[in-house]
Amino acid sequence: MSSEKPTPSADPNELPGRTNYTQFADRYAQRVPEKPHNALYERxxxxxxxxxxxxxxxxxxxxxxxxxxxxxxxxxxxxxxxxVTPAMIALAREHCAGLPVEAVLGDLGRPLDWLADCTFERIVCSLALDYVEALEPVFAEFHRVAKPGAQLVFSMAHPMRDWIDTRTRGERSYFETTRFGLHWGGFGEPKPYIEAFRRPLADIVNGLSAAGWVLDRLVEPRPAPEMKAVAPALHTELELAPAFLCIRARRA
Known part of the structure; x- marks a missing residue:
């Protein structure tokens, strides 16, 4: 991430997901399969x-x-x-051609009304919930479309990691949900301006339980050993403190 001064959102009432990745979908798809934060850490x-x-x-x-x-x-x-990003769906369809994958447009911030109740045995949401302000409605929709006994696995930015960074917390209390923006490095020029929400850990865990999920496991990941050779500084940083949080919950 860059230390450049953030620029304001074009529309503060629009959730950031679509705007974020429309800027650099192709570059993201090319870089993220091997990007150490993803390939050797979160994934x-x-x-x-x-x-x-x-x-x-x-x-x-x-x-x-x-x-x-x-x-x-x-x-x-x-x-x-x-x-939520049309360009990402086009890339997903291309990447998954010939595989049993259906990829469609849909917004985490809205009801998943095209999906039937009790449909899925696993739900995964990788680094996408940071772009949604209210988590409980999302978890409730996941609960609705999950079969009894299904598992939900998701990853997010670590709330304390983002709290330590004054660029993300601003002047707000830890206990508030904060919308912030940063220019991301590592994806070429122009650097994409990415907005997200930072929230306390209690809001994540309590939102899960309020929606009917039972917390099964919470992981603060450690970097894969291979990262030490390809990104030694990042490996050292992530061995000191986690950047992400990974959670598994189950539907009773």
Missing amino acids: PATAALLGEVAGLSVLDAGCGPGILSAKLARAGARVHGFD
Whole structure:
């Protein structure tokens, strides 16, 4: 991430997801499969929580360019993915061509009304919930479309990590939900301006339970050992403090 001074959102009433990735969808899809933060940190932790998916119906919520959808399908899952960014859906369909993956437009911030009740045995949401202000309605929709006994696995920015960074917390209390924006490095020029929400840990966990989910496991990931060779400074940083949070919950 860059230390450049953020620029204000064009429309503060619009949720940031679509605007964020429309700017650089192609660059994101090219870079993120090997980007250490993803390939050697968040993605392995999320995959470990998901476990075996062969023969299961999986919802990939906020699927982006379909990297995880393709991986799940190759592992034997039937995948339905959705994303709010049209360019990402086009990339996901291309990336998942020939695999049992359906990719459609959909918004995490709205009801998932095209999906039937009790449809999925696994729901995964990788680094997408940071772009939604209120989590409980999203968790409630995930609960509705999940089969009894289903598991939900999601990853987010770590609330304390974002709190330590004064650019993300601003002048707000830790206990408030804060909307912030930063220019991201690592994806070429022009640097995309990305907006997200920072919230306290209690809001995440309590939102889960209020929607009917039972917390099963909470992981503060450690970097994969291979990161030490390709990104030593990042490896050292992530061994000191986590950047993300990964959670698994189950539907009773």
